[in-house]
Amino acid sequence: MPPYVVKDKCDGCKGKEEPLCEQICIGDLMTLDPGTGKAYCRSLRDCWDCMSCTKICPKGAIEQRIPYQLGYHGAKLIPMIGTDSITWTCVDINGKVERFTYRTRNKR
Amino acid sequence: MDDSLKIGIYLCTCGGEVEQAVDAGLLAKEASGWPGVTVIHKDASLCSTDGIRKIRGDVEKLGLDRVVIAACSPFFKVEEFSGLGINKYLVGRVNLREQCSRVHRNNPEHATKKAKTMLRGSLEMARHSQPLQPLQLPALKSALVLGGGVAGINASIDIAETGHEVFLIEKSPFLGGRVAGLHRYFPRMCPPSCGLELMFSKLKDNPAIHILTSSEIDSISGPPGNFEIMVRTCPRHIDAERCVLCGKCLEVCPQNAVIYPEGPSFPNAPAINRKLCIEGCDKCAGACPVHAIALDEEEKVSNSKAGALILATGWEPFDPTPLAELGYGRLENVVTGLEFEKIAGKHGAFLRGLKRIAFIQCVGSRDERHLSYCSGVCCMVSIKQAILLKEMEQDTEVYIFYNDIRTPGEYEDLYRKARQAGVIFVKGIPSELKPGDANKINFSVFDTVAGERLELSADLVVLATGMRPSSGIAELGGKIGIALNKNSFVESHLQCYPQDTRRAAVFSAGCCKAPMDVSRSIESAGAAAVKALQFLTGGIEVVPDHSAVNTLKCDVCKRCIEECPFKAYALDEKGFPKADILKCRRCGICMGGCPLAAVSLGELSIVQLSEMIDVFDRSYLDEDEPVILGFLCRNDAYRAADDAGLRGIQYPPNFLGIMVPCAGAVNGAIVAKAISTGIDGILIAGCPDSQCHYIQGSALAKTRLDDISNKLREMYLEPERVRFVAVSRDEPEKFARAVTEYVSELKLLGRNPLRL
Structure with missing residues (x-):
């Protein structure tokens, strides 16, 4: 999609x-x-x-x-990019929210 | 990162001031275990000779690579702490006094914890700092002055007398500008010819001044200090050296193509406007007794190089024709103030024969439909003219119809003199001028002081019209790349940098920046000349702390080029944006706007901020206490925060302040990183929009924060976790209140779910 x-x-x-x-x-x-x-x-x-x-x-x-194979209508994937981090907010079709923060190698 | 760096931490208790809230001993003990810390020294007065000697000694003996000084605000003792035997950009400052101990006096335990966090952050900042050495850039030892009125002439003389070359460019065939057309000028009431002739002789005698009349700027290129200017010069067709001003050319010309100087002028010879000539006519050349006329001269384009530019393009009078009720252009004896000067100069006898003369003030001025501002000189001009009339003929009745008389300073004396001389001042503006018998003008006016209507007729009505900037300024401004204000005058930050424009090494003088009288014009010319000389003398010393683009990350989206308020950016030979070191004003708006966080200032880089945020303890106070990261603009908010410290205004210790050059320098990625690694709230404090030293920094910061706020909402986080507050330099209470309120709001929101 x-x-x-x-x-x-x-x-x-x-x-x-x-x-x-x-x-x-x-x-x-x-x-x-x-x-x-x-x-x-x-x-x-x-x-x-x-x-x-x-x-x-x-x-x-x-x-x-989000393509329907991954999540149906209502599911969301929202990235937020920091200087050397990325935070993903995952919302499933039932509105359950999960967030993951990772380090990236974008710093320099 | 390079962990082999040797770092010295110096704690100053400011004679016990810091220790009132912060336990410096504990702080020193904690800090000794931090990476790279080679020496920790606590002193009661670091800025004393002994304190400085101690740091210098350590730098030398221990070979320190970085020094962190935890003491007063970085705005204090700048001189002392820049001579430590180490590059001053490697010296970090922690504001323990103004932004910690003094503002958290009732809470020593938390103040010490905050001090520790601040110190840890600054240590990380210092570790990632870069040494910077000033560069010497060549500047041409010449200036180009645009406009040959009093402002331009004076600026040229001032610069040339210090031995620098000056190119003086004037659009019309003569120097002298508007002042050459005046009969007398105030407040000394002397004829302008006297002052102008003195200026002309100085111009003539100075070989460093190159005068180009009938000339206009074609194009300007090159960086500040090395401008290259193409000047297009129309020929005069008359050799000013030979001309004896006999006036024969004027007599024989069938087309009125000979422009004859009206007042004192330089060069003192007429010019011929070939556009008006009839094909093949050479009557003037035949009539000239000294063979000074050369009709075959051609237009020339010359190339001048200059280190600095001064704009002195002057003004033009407001045209009162649109105010139909005043009958200008329709009624014979209605003239403008500038026309009156000419009459007073040449037809004194005519004026002496008049019985009653009326001056109408504020024609078109302070009127949203025409000139929304007060020109500030018309009152004095009419008063001057009224006094002259009274001196010519005591019995002439002179009326001045006004809204408000504005005669500041010494000028009040002339106002008083006019009253004593019998000039009649009436508060009220005539509504409509009608033709009467024998060329008289009839009108009625409501005298608002006496409360009655007057019916009068006058022999001559003088309209005191205001000043507007020269019509060419818009086009010229476009060529140079400067900004104009809403009234089309050259924009400048009137209080802090009155002679500066938005372009480095381009200065403004005289009426092109605001309406002013002759004396103020000359004053501003001197000021602009000094500013230009600063640029020209001894080359240009600049520190390379300007913004630099990391070309490994840059995607050439050109947002920096678009958002830079000073148009400092251009693409370099490899196709990446590059800020001109001389045009850049170090505001960091590009650093704040870069979507890839690829732009950094020399003094404050994205890496430094990012690393500092990493080391902040998210729970330095308590698990439930919110932590706020504050980005404070250097010009206003940070200083207001310092003032809060000086006055001892208390606010919660949940707030960690970081100085940034401008609110616009805070990159979204920094904010995103702080939020996503658990900081509870981000507060950006900048100047109110109209006061931003970098024009649009605060406005941009607001829109960028709005974007982040929207993103937080999408992420099901509280959009209130980012906030902008406008704080003026003199609003420490407002600053402290904003912090206090924000802390209690965040407490209600609860801790950031992203905090680990």
């Missing part, structure tokens, strides 16, 4: 030419809509759900719709 861009939050990565989600997407699926200046996924069925765009978005504007 594809990423969903919250239009109110997305600021098109002010530099405009190539937003971060476009740069990071391994399938080259994300791009800016020249009309609105907001990002969108141009081929929904090709998304591999890697969530790179969700993680890198500086405005937290990209939400991931």
Whole structure:
């Protein structure tokens, strides 16, 4: 299931030419809509759900719709990136919340 | 990290001040076990000669790599603690006095625990600090002054007299600006020709000044200290050296294309506007007795190089035509103040013959539809003109219709003099001017002091119009990249850096920054010249503590380029953003905005902050006590917190304050890391929006925190765990109150579920 861009939050990565989600997407699926200046996924069925765009978005504007094999409607995966940590919030279809914090090697 | 670093910790009790709440002995004992700590020394007065000598000795003998001083606020004793025989960027400061002992006096146990946490954090900060050496950058020994009015001329002379080269660029064919068109100037009431001629002779005699009249800026490139400026010069067509000002060219010209100097001017020769000439006409060249006219001169583009720029583009009068009720342009005897100057200079006899003259103040000024501001000079101009009229002919009736008379300082004397001379001041503005008999102007006005309506007719009505910035300033501002304020004057931080613009090495003087009279213009020219000279003399010494981009992480999203308020960023030859060391003002707004946390300041890096957060004990007070990390802006909030310490205003010890250059320098990843590793609350305190020294730092900090707050809500965490407060420099109570309230709110929320 594809990423969903919250239009109110997305600021098109002010530099405009190539937003971060476009740069990071391994399938080259994300791009800016020249009309609105907001990002969108141009081929929904090709998304591999890697969530790179969700993680890198500086405005937290990209939400991931979890594929049904992993969790049905209502399930959520929300990353929060720190300088050398990542915290995942996992919400299952019953609303049970679990959080995991990991160290990353992003520090330097 | 390099654990072999030798670190010295120095605790100062400030003559027992710190020990009133903090147990320094216990602190020293605890700290001795920390990694890298080679020496711990406790002293009653570290800043004394003995204390400094002790640290210097240790640095030398033990070969310390880092020094951490736990004492007063880092804003005190700066001089003393920068000469310790170690690069001053390797010296860490812990604010034990103002932000710990003095504000937690009733709670010594917790104050000591907080002091320990602060010290541990600073140790980590110091461990990851980098030594910085000042760089010497070359600056060209020349300045370029834009605008040849009094401000520009004076700035040029001031700079040239110190031996620096000056290029003085003027748009019109003559120097002298608006002042050349005045009859007298206040408060000494002397003719401007006297002052201007003195200035012109100084210009002429100084070989370091290069004057380019009829010239405009084509483009500006290069960094501060090394500007390259293309100047386009229209030809004058008349050789100023040969011209004898006989006026024959003016007589024979069929097209009025000869621009003749009106007042004292430099160069003292007319110019020809070829655009008006008839094809093939050369009557003027034939008429000139000294063969000074060359009609085939061509436009020139020259290249000047300058280390600094001074903008002195001046003003233009407000055009009162849109105020139809005043009849300007429709009624013959309605003139503006500037036109009156010309009449007073040339047609004194005409003025002497008039029976009644009325001045109307605030024409278009202080009016949202036209000029929303007060120009501050029109009152004095009308009073000056009224006194001149009275001196010419005692019997002339002179009325001044005003809203408020504004004559600050010495100018009040002239106001009084005008009253004594019999000038009649009426509080009230005529509503409509109507044509009367024999070119008279009839009008009625409600005198709000006497409470009655006056019906009058005058022979001449003078409209005191305000000043607006020159129309070319918007285009020029775009070329240079400076910002204009809402009234289109050149923007500056009026109190702290009045001559600075948003671009390094570009300064402003005179009426292009605000309406001002001649004396204030000259004053501001001198100030701008000094600022420019600071830049030009002896090269530029800069510390490389500017923001630097980690190119291993950078994704070139260009957010830093967009958000930098000083446009310091550009892409380098490898395609990565790079801040110009001279344009950068070290605010760290780029560091706060970088989505990949790839930007760091020399003095304060992302790594330092991140490592420091790691070592903070999440439960340093108690399991149930919240821990708040505060990022305090260097200009206001941190100083307000210091003031809270000086005044002994108490707040809970749950708060750990960290100094940042600007609220905008706090990166979201730092906040995210702190929250996700168990810190209960993040408080960013910055200046109120209008006071931000870096224009948009506070505003950006707020929007970034909003994003994090939204994210926390999505994560089913409390969005209140991040907060922004605006604290002014002089609001220590507000600061302490904000901390106290936040602590009690967080207690209600309970501990951060992410705390282990």
